[in-house]
Amino acid sequence: MASALKTYGTLIGFVLVVLFFWIEIPDTFMTAKNWLNISQQVSMLAVVAFTMTIVMVMGDFDLSVGSMASLAGIVAALAFRDGHGVWVGVALALAVGLVGGLLNGALVAYVGILPFVATLGTLTVYSGLAFLVSGGKTIFGRDIPTAFSGFARSGISLTDTVSLPSLTIVAALVLLVVWFTLEQTTFGRRLYAIGGNKEAARLAGIRVRRLRFLAFGLSGLGAATAGLMYASRVASANPTQGSGLMLDAIAAVFLGMTMSEEGEPHVAATLIGVLILGVLGNGLTQMSIDSYVREVLIGSIIVLAVASSSLGKTKG
């Protein structure tokens, strides 16, 4: 009972935040349309956070996801500008994400650099590359095909006024794939074992280096996917536009980790973390609350959630 409340404290906090907004904004908050809006608003963050969960399961970090998202958007936009089709641009951006992620993995797993340092380095490298190939400019307007920018505005109509946004569908698919990979496959089991005890996992015959290498590749791929979603949503690509994603994604995973007994990340819990961030952004805007106050609040909630769960753990 006690441990259940400790584990579900963050979830309860989330429910209370939702209830609070429901009471304060009775007409518009608890509507299908608003929740679909929220789902679309958090979709890019969600994809980055879900794939970030994969590396954080092993106890690693990927700080380069934000710059990778920017770089992927730029790569796709440049391909479009050179007259390539939507699928060519998308494939190219995803390939850049995968290769960039695998480079992180190689630095961490085979060269043996701490993930924090390695991905801090590649964060700067990918960001620099994004500026370099774009000449520092925003690529927008006619250069971005409507088939690409239209995707973020499309969706499956549910009723006359409400539709399920395509970006939400993408995020849901990524959630499903990551959940399946982490929770149902031997690949995922092995990642959790590495996170629990790297040395024991290695001695028990797990190819620790190969798995870390691959997991970072997936994180890079996720970052590139989010970068494409972002570029589609703003119908443009700018060398800095993904930079906000990294810290929010790590925050979301941490919020999720407070819900696990062992303090290990699970992608379903990461989803709750993402939703907490998204709902606060949405609800506080609707309540006309200053955007800087919102930042203070979100930061405080993260610290509070993590602090109370660790307090509970040391006492328990």
Place this chain on the structure above:
Amino acid sequence: MDGRRCRPPDRVSDMTLLSINGLDKSFAGARALGGASLEVRAGEVHALMGENGAGKSTLIKVLAGVVKPDAGAIAIDGASVTIGSPADSLRLGLRFIHQELSVVPHLSVAENIFLGRDYPRRWGVMIDWDGLNRRAAAVLAGLGVNHIPPGRKMARLSVGDQMLVKIATAFQDASVEGGAPARLYVMDEPTAALSAEESQRLFAVIRRLRAAGAGIIYVSHRLDEVMELADRLTVLRDGATVATRDIAGLQKLEVIELMIGRRFAEGYPPRLAPVSSEVALNVEGLSTAYLQDVTFEVRKGEILGLAGLEGAGQSEVIRAIVGADGGHDGAVSLAGRPVKIEEPVSAWAKGLAFLPRERRQEGLVSSASIAGNVSLPHLDDLVRFGLVLDRAAEAEQAVDLGRKVKLKSKGPRQKVRELSGGNQQKVVFARAIAGSPDVLLLDEPTRGVDVGARYDIHALLRELTAEGKAVVLASSDLPELVYMADRIIVFRDGKVATTVSTEGLDQAGLAALCFGTPTAPSA
């Protein structure tokens, strides 16, 4: 025969340093202590024995002020006391030396000894390093420890030396704020991570403390050590004191019987089947940074013991064979077929099972379940559709093997973190035999394991060899090697010093071989 159960102190009360009477403690309905009593005199080493779960840890936690007893009385020097907090415990002169040391590895020995106190100063501001080191050296010398340089970084000391420093710290911190002169030392498994040589050094220090009039409560699973060091022993079983005895004239078997409440024909299970003539594992010219030209073979059904002082090469041989530290020179063949193993993953794949030395650091993923730990090297055999983990099969495997190793648990999904040391070790064993390997490479398989679990593990080894498995057993527990192994390789400085048959070998003979003393019997 056990007529002296819970006997009252029979000496004059001023000799009695600590007396505990009728201690009870329950956690959420489960009884950890029920009528535990203990009496320690000034100037004695008093061993506290019992299986894991017998209540030793709880009793120690009560003394440390960490756990509050439900009932019972504690008296020091005959005066009744209440230990409500660790600070109370410190004030009463109690000191605790644990297996897991809390040292500051980046600071020097002297700084660790004087941590939290004012360092001597020069001109009021600068630390007088020479003065600090001199004081530390004096404290160490007071314990007869002269080989540890006070200026050396703690991290560069061996575990045994770190423990001596820790004892020195406890010994001198009489003037710590709120402290009192140390009267009673509680040592919980202090030798678990020590070599035979380091243990001897520790024992010398303990004897000095005893001579200085301190009382020592000594907890250890190593019966031989207890017989050598202690003056008396108290045995706990199921939370209650079953006996307090003088060591003089006591038989080891008697102690084991007291602890586990059942009678062994011997302390070790008998051999079930003869050794086969077929070679299971052949190692030739194995060399690494630590090893030089190691050659041996193990036959099916054989237990080959690896002995030697700490770091002489026993562990390194096993690690080199499974590729735990990368590549090596020399040839390894399994049942006559040469194999190349550079990573543990290929060792498992080729039918070698490996049980690493450090259970917690190298063996277990403690946040994972029993099933998750058992299945770790065998996940590829537990998949459906090429990649989906078959959880039902995983749990079934854990249940089957758990039964085989006599694992006590709430079920295959229980976290290994919640298990006792002995049961954790059984989980690592279950993992080792899960893939039905041909050869088991075991590094200290019974370290820190209670007597009952130890017997179960030994019995399992007999069963496995009877099935034709070959076992390589590296151990610092000499009786274990003498009674369990068929042959023993003795290592010295990374080389094979000698190979002996255990036929007619006794513990003293093996110890002499390990130390390389000239009186060693020839093989």
Place this chain on the structure above:
Amino acid sequence: MTATLRMRLPAAALFLSAVFATGAAVAAGKIAVITPYLAQPGTQFYVEAFQAAAKDKAWDVNVIDTKGDVAAVISRLEDAATQKVDAVVINVDPAQVEAGLAAVKDAGIPVVGMDAGASPYLVTNVTSNGYAMAADTAAYVANRIEGKGSVVMFVFDAFPPVQVRGVIADAVFGNNPDIKVLDRVTPDVSDGGIADSRAKMEAILAANPDKGSISAVWAAWDQPALGALQAIEAAGRQDEGIVITGIDANPQAREAIAAGGNFEASMAQDFHGIGAAAAEAVAQTLSGKPPKSSVTYVPTKLITIDNVKE
């Protein structure tokens, strides 16, 4: 367990209600001002002037800064639509946030652009007249050199608002038969534009060593003008009467103009005026009489040594 709960829940509620109290005023109109660029000086001026005007009108203004995150502008536009504010003001390229603008339009909420760019989603976009600014400085140059001589132009055609300025200056100089455009330079702007403009100008000065061979430098914004000034001073040719003009009148440019050297004129945008005019456009829209033009120009001012101190 209860300790955990006690800590977490009321603390969160306390935060929220404390914050809520600040935003609860009942007002004549609820206006959301959304921008990713609040940290930039120009935007701060617009927003302050807008807020000052809104105070007179008793509006409840919520300024939302997404700190450079353009996608978040879309999210906040969607939230504003859900919240059913009375009007929205944006300071971002409308082409990048069309998804959000569409949501606001569907909710029947008018959007006014504050130096945002033209878009069918906007009632009107309040901005400075780029055509006029270029014409003013080009005409100043033409008049100062009395309609004859060689002019060096610094342009940047890759960025539409700046490209417009170059085209207008081309027209002004083209209309003076005795003015020759010596070079039309596109500087590398990756370091801000001053250094590369200076290097380019030094090359041009070297190629034209005679006194009077360069009459003027017209720059489409201030940085190249400042670079050209440095090059001329470094070459010791500051006394040849080369006239330099820029656009934007940034502080560095104002300093150079005040010093009385070759840098003679630049154009100042009226940031406060843009904010106030945006507020006026919102007021008109709310009263049912929206501005007719899709662009509302706010006058700009030529800055010379005569008025630079004002």
